[in-house]
Amino acid sequence: MKSEFDFISKIRGRSILSKIGDDCAVLPKDSRTDLVITTDLLVEDIDFRLEWAKPEFLGHKALAVSLSDVAAMGAKPVWAMLSVGIPAQVWKTDFVEKFYDGWFALAEKFGIELVGGDVSKTPDKIVIDSIIAGEIKKGKAILRSTAQPNDLIFVTGELGGAAAGLQLLENGESLKNTQHKNLLLRQLAPDPQVEIGQILSEKNLATSMIDLSDSLSSDLIHICQESKVGAKIYAEKIPIDKNLLENFDFLDFALNGGEDFELLFTANPKNQKKIFGLQNESENYIFTHIGEITKNAETIEFISKDETRILDPEGFRHF
Ligand code: ADP
Ligand code: MG
Numbered sequence: 001m002k003s004e005f006d007f008i009s010k011i012r013g014r015s016i017l018s019k020i021g022d023d024c025a026v027l028p029k030d031s032r033t034d035l036v037i038t039t040d041l042l043v044e045d046i047d048f049r050l051e052w053a054k055p056e057f058l059g060h061k062a063l064a065v066s067l068s069d070v071a072a073m074g075a076k077p078v079w080a081m082l083s084v085g086i087p088a089q090v091w092k093t094d095f096v097e098k099f100y101d102g103w104f105a106l107a108e109k110f111g112i113e114l115v116g117g118d119v120s121k122t123p124d125k126i127v128i129d130s131i132i133a134g135e136i137k138k139g140k141a142i143l144r145s146t147a148q149p150n151d152l153i154f155v156t157g158e159l160g161g162a163a164a165g166l167q168l169l170e171n172g173e174s175l176k177n178t179q180h181k182n183l184l185l186r187q188l189a190p191d192p193q194v195e196i197g198q199i200l201s202e203k204n205l206a207t208s209m210i211d212l213s214d215s216l217s218s219d220l221i222h223i224c225q226e227s228k229v230g231a232k233i234y235a236e237k238i239p240i241d242k243n244l245l246e247n248f249d250f251l252d253f254a255l256n257g258g259e260d261f262e263l264l265f266t267a268n269p270k271n272q273k274k275i276f277g278l279q280n281e282s283e284n285y286i287f288t289h290i291g292e293i294t295k296n297a298e299t300i301e302f303i304s305k306d307e308t309r310i311l312d313p314e315g316f317r318h319f
Contacts, residue, residue, distance in 0.1 A: 004319045021226060023072035023211055024134070026141045034141055037133040038069040044125035046318065052169045055095045057188045058128075059102025065213065066132040067110060067192035068261040072211035073143075074201025075136035077110055077194060083118040085127035095126075110194060140201050142265070147208035147227035151266035151293040154275065156193050157286050159216060161186035161241035163257020164248050182243045190261040196285060197263060205275055206265040215256045215315025219264055220300055230296030233311070235304035239288040255302075258316040266293055 012020040019025040024036035042048060042062055050058075063080065070077040082103060086096060107114065112132070165187030168180055175184055193211070200206040208227055210219045216238070224231055235251065241260075244250040267275055278285050294301070300311040 001319065004317055007319070022141075022144050023069035023209075024075065024141075026073065026136075026143075028138075029135065032138055033135050034075075034138050035133055036070055036073045036075040036136060036141060037131065038066050039129060039131045040065045040069070042128040042130070044127070049169075050126070053175065053188045054102075055098035056102030056105070059099040059104075060106045060189050062099075062128050062130045063103050063106045063112070063132075064190045064192045064261065066130045067106075067112075067194055068190070068211040068213065070132055070134045071192050071194040071197035072209050072263060073134075073136060073141045074197045074206065074209065075134040075141060076198055077112055077132050077134040079115045079133045080107065080112050081116040081129075081131040082114060083120075083129040083131075085120045085122040087122050087124055087126065090126060091121070136201060142197075142201050142206050142209040143226070144208055144210050144223050145226035147223050147229050147266040147293045148268070149229055149293050149295045150269065151207050152269055152272060152289050153220070153231060153233060153264065153266055153291040153293060154287050154289055155212070155216070155239065155262055155264050156196055156288075157260070157262040158239045158241040159212070159255075159260050159262060160244050160248075160250050160253035160257050162190065162259035162261070163187075163215075163253040164241065164244055164250075166257075166259070167248075180243065183241070186241070186243075187259060190259060192261055193263045199278065199285075200263075200265060203274065203278075205271050205278075206267055209263055209265040212260045212262045212264055213258060214317070215258045215313070216264065217255050217300065217311050218313035218315035221298065221313040223264070223266065224293075224298050224300065227293070228297050230294040230299040230301070231291055232294055232301040232303055233291030235302065237288060237290045239286070239290075255311070256314040 024038040027035045029035040161183050165183040212219050238254050240250045240254050302311040
């Protein structure tokens with residue numbers, strides 16, 4: 001069966017200007033500004049389950065995933081369109097109102113204006129389409145295709161928490177009944193790194209960037225494919241979520257688990273000091289150097305104490 005990425009690649013070949021391939025499309029807005037725009041589709045029982053959390057959390061997440069794509073371009077999110085397809089039995093409840101409460105709570109935090117959307121009925125499951133548009137100084141959007149050999153690879157924050165949270169939810173834990181609230185919240189209410197993305201673009205510190213939505217291994221391979229480079233990363237440098245307990249396979253979660261919504265970026269080695277220097281400005285700015293870009297096209301070398309192996313990208317795929 002064709003993979004999701006094969007399909008996108010075919011569609012991309014049919015697109016005239018070839019704006020496809022980054023976390024957002026970058027379009028000319030005026031002489032000084034570019035517009036960035038992204039869309040995310042969330043389908044009940046594929047991308048979320050209703051029994052896992054209150055509708056407010058789902059509203060938060062629907063916005064957060066798109067904000068994360070805007071963050072990955074280094075841009076400022078400004079406008080949103082939100083469309084919902086709802087089955088009749090859900091429409092009768094207060095689900096939609098609560099869902100929008102969660103959405104607006106996060107939107108207010110970032111000053112996002114809702115400028116449109118659509119409502120329809122579905123036969124069975126909820127479907128949500130979240131579109132965000134934002135702005136960035138012309139030519140400053142940070143793409144996936146501009147990493148250079150010898151660049152350093154950084155990630156923000158800590159990894160693996162959202163995947164562990166997902167496993168706990170699948171095993172029947174809930175926010176009311178868990179000792180791992182932080183892990184569940186990493187999965188249910190992600191925190192998009194909008195501020196850090198903008199700082200990196202304003203200060204010209206990143207040569208390429210992507211957000212970690214599918215997994216470290218599969219998102220890093222997107223940077224490698226788009227930039228026609230390779231990468232090596234070091235097992236002991238990967239920042240594992242502090243809340244991961246010993247009985248989790250934490251390296252697997254951190255490498256192959258999705259939805260941490262942290263940023264992965266590359267930088268010229270000469271900027272390493274400046275990047276680590278940013279950490280003094282806020283306790284929320286956490287940067288970890290996890291490896292380097294190589295000339296070994298589309299190959300990720302994974303270096304641990306015991307071995308060096310080629311990392312096969314694994315992570316969330318719809319198809
Ligand atoms: P992300 O995880 O950042 O949302 P995706 O992996 O979903 O990105 O998509 C990768 C690229 O392919 C993006 O540029 C996206 O806009 C594009 N894309 C995904 N699905 C489609 C589609 N059905 N038609 C056209 N472009 C698509
Ligand atoms: Mg993305």
